[in-house]
Amino acid sequence: MTSALLGLELAYWQSTLIRVLAGLAAVLLLTGGVVYLYLFKFVSFMQSRLGPMEAGPYGSLQLLAEVGKWLQKEDIHTEDSDRLVFGLAPAVVLSSTFLMFVVIPAGPDLVIANLGTGIYYVLAVSALSVLGILMAGWASANKYALMGALRAGGQLIAYELPMVLAVLGVVIMAGSLNLQDIVAAQSTGEIFGISWIGNPFILTQFVAFAVFMISVQAELTQTPFDMPIAESELVAGYQVEYSGIRFLVYFISEFATAVAFAAVASTLFLGGWALPASWGLSDGVMNVVGPLLVATKAVLLVGVVFWVRFSFPRFREDQLQRLAWKVLIPIALANILVTAVFKVAF
Amino acid sequence: MTAVTDRQKLQYIAARAADARVNVELETEGMTLNIGPQHPATHGTLRIVARLDGEQVIAAEPVAGYMHRGYEKLAEVRTYAQITTLVNRIDWLGSFANEVPFILAAERLMEVEAPPRATWIRTILFEMSRIANIILFLGDMGVQLGAITPVFFAFRDREYVLDQIERVTGGRFHPNFDRIGGLKDDLPKGWLADTAQVMEKVRTFCDEIEDLLMGSEVFQQRTRGIGIIPPDVALQYGLSGANARASGIDWDLRRDGCVGLAYPEVDWKVWTHPDGDSFARFWVRLQEVREATRIIDQLVEGVPSGPIMAKVPRIIKVPAGEAWVSTENPLGEMGYYVVSQGDLTPFRLKIRSASFNNISITPWLLRGVYVPDIVTILASLYFILGDIDR
Numbered sequence: 001m002t003s004a005l006l007g008l009e010l011a012y013w014q015s016t017l018i019r020v021l022a023g024l025a026a027v028l029l030l031t032g033g034v035v036y037l038y039l040f041k042f043v044s045f046m047q048s049r050l051g052p053m054e055a056g057p058y059g060s061l062q063l064l065a066e067v068g069k070w071l072q073k074e075d076i077h078t079e080d081s082d083r084l085v086f087g088l089a090p091a092v093v094l095s096s097t098f099l100m101f102v103v104i105p106a107g108p109d110l111v112i113a114n115l116g117t118g119i120y121y122v123l124a125v126s127a128l129s130v131l132g133i134l135m136a137g138w139a140s141a142n143k144y145a146l147m148g149a150l151r152a153g154g155q156l157i158a159y160e161l162p163m164v165l166a167v168l169g170v171v172i173m174a175g176s177l178n179l180q181d182i183v184a185a186q187s188t189g190e191i192f193g194i195s196w197i198g199n200p201f202i203l204t205q206f207v208a209f210a211v212f213m214i215s216v217q218a219e220l221t222q223t224p225f226d227m228p229i230a231e232s233e234l235v236a237g238y239q240v241e242y243s244g245i246r247f248l249v250y251f252i253s254e255f256a257t258a259v260a261f262a263a264v265a266s267t268l269f270l271g272g273w274a275l276p277a278s279w280g281l282s283d284g285v286m287n288v289v290g291p292l293l294v295a296t297k298a299v300l301l302v303g304v305v306f307w308v309r310f311s312f313p314r315f316r317e318d319q320l321q322r323l324a325w326k327v328l329i330p331i332a333l334a335n336i337l338v339t340a341v342f343k344v345a346f
Numbered sequence: 347m348t349a350v351t352d353r354q355k356l357q358y359i360a361a362r363a364a365d366a367r368v369n370v371e372l373e374t375e376g377m378t379l380n381i382g383p384q385h386p387a388t389h390g391t392l393r394i395v396a397r398l399d400g401e402q403v404i405a406a407e408p409v410a411g412y413m414h415r416g417y418e419k420l421a422e423v424r425t426y427a428q429i430t431t432l433v434n435r436i437d438w439l440g441s442f443a444n445e446v447p448f449i450l451a452a453e454r455l456m457e458v459e460a461p462p463r464a465t466w467i468r469t470i471l472f473e474m475s476r477i478a479n480i481i482l483f484l485g486d487m488g489v490q491l492g493a494i495t496p497v498f499f500a501f502r503d504r505e506y507v508l509d510q511i512e513r514v515t516g517g518r519f520h521p522n523f524d525r526i527g528g529l530k531d532d533l534p535k536g537w538l539a540d541t542a543q544v545m546e547k548v549r550t551f552c553d554e555i556e557d558l559l560m561g562s563e564v565f566q567q568r569t570r571g572i573g574i575i576p577p578d579v580a581l582q583y584g585l586s587g588a589n590a591r592a593s594g595i596d597w598d599l600r601r602d603g604c605v606g607l608a609y610p611e612v613d614w615k616v617w618t619h620p621d622g623d624s625f626a627r628f629w630v631r632l633q634e635v636r637e638a639t640r641i642i643d644q645l646v647e648g649v650p651s652g653p654i655m656a657k658v659p660r661i662i663k664v665p666a667g668e669a670w671v672s673t674e675n676p677l678g679e680m681g682y683y684v685v686s687q688g689d690l691t692p693f694r695l696k697i698r699s700a701s702f703n704n705i706s707i708t709p710w711l712l713r714g715v716y717v718p719d720i721v722t723i724l725a726s727l728y729f730i731l732g733d734i735d736r
Contacts, residue, residue, distance in 0.1 A: 047498035143379055147401070147717065223492045224564050232386050232490045233721040313564045314492030316718045317401065 148237025390731025587678025
């Protein structure tokens with residue numbers, strides 16, 4: 001059985017290995033970059049301090065130092081914890097994150113699996129993390145962890161809905177669930193006959209974009225939606241009993257998920273890897289430029305997430321539920337209606 | 347006031363509902379949650395035992411005493427000059443303010459009076475302690491509500507104030523500068539001019555906080571109508587300071603019971619807020635910092651010349667007698683009851699610190715609120731553990 005990758009004929013296992021390794025490297029590099037850029041530096045400058053300066057030039061190796069610190073810490077279990085579930089929970093959360101990257105395209109041929117129902121798959125696997133969080137909260141045998149996990153459960157499920165509904169607007173515009181098709185639709189599209197910049201859906205689906213980004217903020221449990229973590233009241237929510245490498249896994253998954261959602265958002269709304277088709281660039285060029293483009297867009301969107309995170313206080317549990325059910329979902333539904341009408345009319 | 351009473355009613359109903367659960371089918375076993383003694387929301391070692399039904403608090407009880415240091419007893423074996431070092435550590439964010447009422451009480455017993463220059467400098471440092479203390483509250487309130495950026499601004503600008511205090515007293519946190527009959531030293535050269543600049547920075551900080559935190563929609567949603575204290579309840583529980591003023595009680599010892607400080611000499615205003623909720627407490631404290639900068643600006647303009655120390659004997663023996671002096675400290679009314687029997691040390695020292703009374707209202711206040719609001723309410727009541735436990 002052979003498989004084609006970038007025009008090369010390789011055995012199936014070879015191409016799979018390359019895809020997995022390239023995917024892992026890309027995800028971890030991006031995540032590390034985002035952590036350094038935003039969590040260490042951007043935030044420090046917002047808060048009029050320098051951030052890490054000692055490890056490497058301008059503290060650029062700080063993350064490695066942190067990882068080293070976590071790896072050598074003791075892996076603590078509480079006495080009453082359900083050890084199997086407690087150990088599995090971070091893996092479930094992390095796998096949900098990595099599964100999201102499988103379908104995100106980075107170029108005409110650069111996608112790990114080009115599923116026909118790509119965006120549907122992304123939303124489905126992103127919801128898996130709720131399971132891991134509930135497992136963590138229950139297995140920790142800690143009241144704070146349990147409350148955090150239950151809050152997370154309610155919140156993540158509530159914000160799945162506006163997110164799906166926001167994506168539907170894009171799907172109607174593109175006429176496909178496949179992410180490559182959505183990218184192509186933006187690249188070849190035109191706005192009222194102007195095709196110079198294609199049709200990035202952020203221009204025509206700006207309402208959906210806003211709803212999507214707010215839901216992303218909530219799905220990532222970042223401030224102002226970080227009730228499940230809420231370090232000032234629940235200490236660290238469902239993560240409270242985790243230490244060492246298991247905490248590291250949560251840490252990676254938190255920021256890798258941020259990158260994943262930002263990559264999805266840039267694919268759906270900012271044109272993904274593609275440049276407008278009217279610019280006439282070949283697939284070969286786009287295979288090189290595409291990953292850089294989509295990574296840049298994703299990193300910029302993560303920047304927005306962090307900017308909001310470090311500017312706002314957090315909502316209370318009931319307030320954020322109200323925002324989801326009474327504000328975002330009606331807006332998203334109205335957006336679908338308007339999009340459908342316009343789609344038929346034009 | 348009508349709006350307040352409506353909200354009060356709602357809160358009362360919620361508390362009652364939490365008490366009397368009649369739906370037997372949905373009856374669930376409550377959970378007891380120990381918030382503290384080691385918990386980020388209690389900034390110190392306060393423990394709150396909360397009985398929860400889901401996320402709603404049925405009953406809450408503060409347990410103080412984890413940091414009791416026995417200052418009242420320790421003071422009985424220390425001379426008056428040594429006691430200022432101790433009481434510095436009561437409210438450690440605005441230390442100088444702790445010394446002043448004690449020294450004033452001792453001065454009253456000895457029947458000496460500090461010269462005007464000392465009184466003015468005392469008042470300036472007193473107000474600086476207030477700023478250093480409350481600035482941190484303004485940032486910390488953000489942290490408790492999840493916004494971590496304001497607290498860095500708070501620490502940044504608090505540093506300027508601490509620098510000024512350090513230049514005069516030699517200590518950032520624990521000045522130990524007040525003496526019976528005056529002050530240890532005079533002001534350093536150029537200090538008054540720099541102080542005016544620092545006050546400008548503090549005012550800028552207040553504007554920043556107003557924009558970044560208080561103006562935020564989320565902040566308003568989290569604090570407005572949360573933890574309402576009606577004026578009569580505030581009086582029953584002996585609240586003082588900004589907590590009482592936020593409930594509409596127009597009472598400030600700087601104006602209403604000023605002894606030995608220069609407040610009558612300057613033009614300033616007592617801020618109150620009618621609502622009595624967490625937002626009102628934040629708002630009143632923000633205005634108080636601004637007002638403190640105004641007070642300092644005026645005092646700096648007109649510091650009188652003259653000696654900074656009255657004539658007092660080298661070895662201080664306080665004549666027998668009793669004196670009570672209280673002042674409006676950053677956290678509320680702080681008073682010292684000094685009983686002397688003519689020795690080198692006081693026979694008995696009773697310290698009345700504001701935070702102890704301010705948190706005594708929590709069992710009443712926390713009934714029926716949700717867990718996230720516990721944090722809001724505790725943060726807005728603003729206590730310092732050293733001030734509770736002494």
